Amino acid sequence: MTQLPTLGSEEWCVFDDLGIPAIKARVDSGAKTSSMQATNIKVVMKHGEEWVHFEVHPLQDTRSITIPCEAKLVDRRYVKSSSGITEERLVIRTPVRLGEDTFEIEVTLASRDTMEYRMLLGREALSGRYLVNPAASFSQQEISDAELEGLYKPHRPSRSGLKIALLASNPQLYSNKRIMEAAQGRGHEIVFLNVELAYMKLDARSPEIRYRGGNILNEFDAIIPRIKPAVTFYGCALIRQFDNLGVYCLNSAEAITQSRDKLFASQLFSRHDIHIPITGFAKSPNDTRDLIKMVNGAPLIIKLLESTQGKGVVLAETNKAAESVINAFKSVQTNILVQEFIKEANGQDIRCFVINNKVVASMQRQAEKGEFRANIHQGGSASPVKITSEERKLAIKAAKVLNLAVAGVDIIRSNKGPLLLEVNSSPGLEGIENATGKDIADSMIRAIEKKLNYQPA
Template sequence: MKLAILSRNSKLYSTRRLVEAGRQRGHTVRVLDPLRCYMRIASSGFQLHYKGRSLAGYDAVIPRIGASITRYGTAVLRQFELMGTYSPNPSDAILRARDKLRAHQLLAAQGIDLPVTVFGDNPDDTSDLLSMLGPPPHVIKLNEGAQGAGVMLTEKPSASRSVVEALRGLYASFVVQEFIGEAEGADLRCFVVGDEVVASMRRQAPEGDFRSNLHRGGTALHVAATDEERAVAIRAARVLGLGVAGVDLIRAKRGPLVLEVNSTPGLEGIEAVCGVDVAGRMVEHLAIHAEQRA
């Protein structure tokens, strides 16, 4: 298999592990900076070039596209797709997952439970909007934030209104959600590859914070997901069209709730905590599907 990995930095742990896993299994692997890829689009066909040379003949591509380059990165990925290259996470699926509001609408429409979420645009509607959610605490999230950035907790109605008004003044896109107190600052990351949860870990927020992201100082422990949690994680990834996903769940009294579906989940934390060759599982999944398309 001829495999491309779209990544801005070949030295990142996740990128290095995918290269290593691919080459160990006898595949040809190349890391491509998506911002150095450029394309020709015509009814007669599609072309991709990289640093002056043509890119063609790739069987599969793994997108490791950061949030800051979503628009251009997904355009490059779409060009690969139009040229017949398989991706476990198609460009449109990444765009669905990156937009928290859209993702929540799609998940809820399929009966997947998540924290109650409200969204509105007009300042005149703020009080009624918050009343639709219920009393605080409230969690306010930027619509395209990542790794816990742009996530705030408000504990009084006046604080919620103030944050909402401030974000509207900055023309930011955001959602407001119910706070799940019984989770006690913990969530469950399920790493989905195809139709299987290949690894899972419980992440705990540091003292004084409610965000459990490892990038924010959270700690992690290997914890086996229940059958119900695995089923929810796999369904959530499938609804958004993702073959590889990090699905974050909260263990609430009413059952597992989907917090977020990450289309570019990091490998370092979960491989270290769980001792699972997640990169290898991703490459094996790719090889099977690329061969089926050949």
């Protein structure tokens, strides 16, 4: 009996007919059919037959290289993904080269960009040809980083930088202008997209995002979302659509939504042992007095669930005043949180700016005289501050719990130690850049470069 050659758990595949010089595949004997990550999949008629046009980003963890491909459509199949979702996939048949062997295989085109490997090699391709040794890798062919760079050099785009979109509402805001400047300063192309002027096409085969006048937005490497509260729902829908198209979003829609819901965020913090001021939430007005007592009575803070920049936050100095304010909010069906007042903070808090699990800058904010809340948008002042290791860990953990790559984390110093006030998913840059002298906008752009494995020329 002839001994079959061996494959490892991952191998390099070459698709000469598709113009793909090398793609790393996970050898998956648990999957029947081989599959390939593909985007912009379209079925066209060619000589009276159905063909498929599609694009492949063959290198893991980067979308900087795109290979346009076409192949004859041989089938449509319903495939259950590893997450349990059944979807229709188009099937092509094409030669594959592993080492010195070339043979035809069927490949399903997966339009989702969440595959760890760009290619899965299924058992139909393996049966009768190879044995699999899960402990080995690249048994048929080794390709070094230098060799891979040489193979893909002709396919690298001529532009020197990334193409980035800033998804926001007002291009004149300090933060938005600074981000645009920082991206341009690092050699990238960046455009401003008004959230409310973008719209989307939901379609399994060819989803799209279009912009004012019908321009299709399909060339971005990354999106920087800075969504104002009034358009959170629509803005997050756009972010999800960009994510479905394989565009990296600096903060995900899920993370932004969680951070904007103060009740849900507080529950997540409690679950992960992150200490916050004692907080209460109730529906019935009959529970108002006990709710006040539960957070140690007045003075206390009353917050709207989706407030930002200090708006929708009220200090009630007596139990009677607290009861009146709480019941007034409830009478108009407005959801609020009731929170203990940390008197010893003396109108001060700390803003930590977190990028990719690192505190890149921190400032202390002091409330204006007569105010209880330290907020620069309401007349407060800011100065640089040296935070403790405990405060640093708290800020990083809070951002991580919400899965935010970029976050403004507000901390208050109390007699019980540092307490988390809230986390902002679109933190402003003006106050903290002016107070600390740090170039936060540049750090945000560098975070995108690192995520996309971009190397400046």
